[in-house]
Amino acid sequence: MIRLDNISKQNGRQLLFIEASAALQRGEKIGLVGPNGAGKSTLFRMITGQDQPDEGLVLVDRGVTIGFFSQDVGEMAGRSAVAEVMDGAGDVSTVAGELAALEAALANPDQADQMDALIERFGEVQARFEELGGYALEGRAREVLNGLSFSQEMMDKDVGALSGGWKMRVALARILLMRPDVMLLDEPSNHLDLESLIWLEEFLAGYDGALMLTSHDREFMNRVINKVIEIDGGTLTAFSGDYEFYEAQRAMNERQQQAQFERQQAMLAKEIKFIERFKARASHAAQVQSRVKKLEKIDRVEPPKRRQAVSFEFSPAPRSGEDVVTLRGVHKRYGSRVIYEGLDFLVRRRERCCVLGTNGAGKSTLLKLITGDTEPDEGRVVLGGSVKLGYFAQHAMELLEGERTVFQTLEDNFPLAAQGSLRALAGCFGFSGDEVEKTCRVLSGGEKARLVMAIMLYDPPNFLVLDEPTNHLDMATKEMLIAALSQYEGTMLFVSHDRHFLAALSNRVLELTPEGIHQYGGGYTEYVARTGHEAPGLHK
Template identity: 85%
Template sequence: MIRLDNISKHNGHRVIFIEASAALQKGEKIGLVGPNGAGKTTLFRLITGQEEPDEGHVLTDRGVTIGFFNQDVGEMAGRSAVAEVMDGAGPVAEIGTELAGLEAAMCDPERFDELETILERFGEVQARFEELGGYALEGRAREVLHGLGFSQEMMDGDVGRLSGGWKMRVALARILLMKPDVMLLDEPSNHLDLESLIWLEQFLATYDGALLMTSHDRAFMNRIINKVIEIDGGVLTSFSGDYEFYEQQRALNEKQQQAQFDRQQAMLAKEVAFIERFKARASHAAQVQSRVKKLDKIDRVEPPKRRQALSFTFPQAPRSGDAVVNLRNVDKRYGSRVIYQGLDLLIRRQERCCVLGVNGAGKSTLLKLVTGTTEPDAGTVTLGGSVKMGYFAQHAMDLLDGERTVFETLNDAFPLAGQGSLRALAGGFGFSGDDVEKSCRVLSGGEKARLVMALMLYDPPNFLVLDEPTNHLDIATKEMLIAALSDYDGTMLFVSHDRHFLAALSNRVLELGPDGLHRYDGGYTEYVARTGREAPGLHQ
């Protein structure tokens, strides 16, 4: 359906692709992977014709429809979310607009003399609209929006009043409703809660077109894709199988290439030693010349490209008392909406509680009550003895001073720390070399999240409260964070929609439902096994 044939692309002096080739066939669901800046977004832009390759060709079969979702959703305002989504449904949306125009024309007394022509055209357009499933379109649009977490009120309200994250969901719903032959999805799992994520997963698993997507959610990728295309060093490499298979295969290929490289290096060292030893002896001149020629002709094996592995080790956190936080008979409401009534909750030392609940259940409110950023209407919230708290909130990234560099931000927070230890801290969170001189204003969402975490974890609290800490993080940074937090000996209370993160770190589940708080001993994996669902309100 789509072929990339020996494409090369430069951005200034930077090489993005060198004679790279790949194909996307009908029925294939491909995960596009590679380090940040490798060229994933450029590849999407080449396929959609927004950019041209410097050399080579991007070939798309005749008549193939392409739907492209990316993070730049543009302006939306002036109509309902459901109307915005229906507008993206391709030809059926255009025919629907014409049909509405013809209906208005039939009622217009000034066009009475054209009525016969209008009626004839109305009949043709109506038949085509029906054939394309136009009358079911609004129902399908509402179904998709509901799957992505919209209430009826939000569907019918002005799309312009929605936050950026919800507008992204509207843009995604447009592509899903369109059901093109090929879907290009750049980070569709961003900004989705767990319930919407699982709904999207099921939708894409049954979608019969071709799919090319990027995602920082490995569980999401694993359940959908059947092929991986890796971008690295300007080259495209294809792997059949899911993300887990790709990781294993990549590690195996790396191991084999390293062994091949080591064998060749040993052989070359032996030949060079022979040449050095006998080059001055006339009796060995022919042998020396023969070996020099042999060395010149050998194809050199490159060592495998090693990705920079991020790693951060927690300094020992001071020990807290056994009771870390105690909520007694807590009430909380927003206007007439009751969030909590008579809530009792005790979190003990070394518990790692993940909080689950549908949109609006009060997950973030619980974290705000615990951290003291919002007050209960009634009841008490008491921190235990020697508790030192660290709170990662979504708005924390907005509080960074845009004029300060990464290094200055760390230095401001820890003026007594040595330069070496701050640079090591920055490196552990992915800011190596000149990256520490970047001003906070130009950082991406992922970079800001990493910087906020570095600030929070350098002088470690013994009670971590994390609200969606993985939202903007790529897979490598998530793995680093999971590895670091696995060794953390403090207490955790966190909200996340990343199932890999939930399963790796939780040892207790707090589920917020319409009938109150349910507690489950054991982590997220045990919760799924016990309840038969991956998220509240969903059944497997």
């Protein structure tokens, strides 16, 4: 359906692709992987014709429809979410627009003199709308939006009033409703909660077109894709199977290449030693010449390109008391909406509690009550003795000063720390060399999240409260964070939609339901085994 034929592409000084080739066939579900900046988004733009290769061809079969979801959703306003989603469905959305305009005209007393003409036109347009399956389309649009966690009220609300994350979901819903021959999805899992993510997995499992996607969620990748294309060093390499298979295969290829490299290096050293030893002896001249020629002809094996892995180790956190935080009789409401009524709950030292709950259940509110970001209407929230709290909040990234550099931001927070110590910290969180001189204004979402985390973890608290800490983080940084938090000796309370993160770090689950908090001993994996579902509100 789509072929990339010997494409080369340069972006400034960086060579993204060098005579690279790949193909996407019907029924294939491809995960596109590679380090940040390797060219994943550029590849999507070339397939959709928004960008052109410097050399080579991008070939799309005649008549193939392509739906492209990217993080840049543009402006949306003036229509309901459901109308915006239906607008992606082609002709039927144009007819729906006229039908809505005619309905408004029929209800307008100022147009009473044109009523006969309006009624006649309304009949024609309505017949055309029915013929195109318009009424069924609205039902399907609502079904998709419901799967992405929209309430009926939000579906009918002006899309311009929605936050950026919810607008992303509207843009994604447009592509899903369209059901094109090929879907290109650039980070579709970024702004989804756990329920929406699992719904999307099931939707894509039933989609019979071709799919190419990027995602930093390994569980999502494992369940959706059946092939991986890796972008690395300008080449495209295909691996059959899911993400886990790709990782294992890549590691095996690296080991084999390293062994080949070492064998060849040993052989070369032996030959060079012989040449050096006998080059001055006339009696060995022929042998020396023969070996020199042999070395000139050998194809050199390159050592495997190792991705730079960042790692971070905690300084020991001071010990807290046994009772870290206690909530007693907590009531909280926003307007007429009751979030908590008489909530009682205790977190003990060294517990790692993950908080699960459907949208609006009050996950972030619970974290804000505990951190003092919001006050209870009634009841008490009490932090235990010697508790030193660290809070990673979604809005923390917006509080970074745009004109300060990464290094200046670290210095502002730790004025007494040695420069070498702060540079080492920056390096652990992926800011090496000149990257510490980037201003916060130009940082990506992932870079901002890493900087906020570096500030929070440098002088470690003994109680970490984390609200979606893995949003925007790539897989390598997530793995670094999981490895670091696995060694952490303090207490954790966190919300995350990343199942790998939940399973790796939790030893207790708090499930928020309309009836109150359900508590489960054991981590997320035990919760799934015991309840039979991966998220509240979803049942197998």
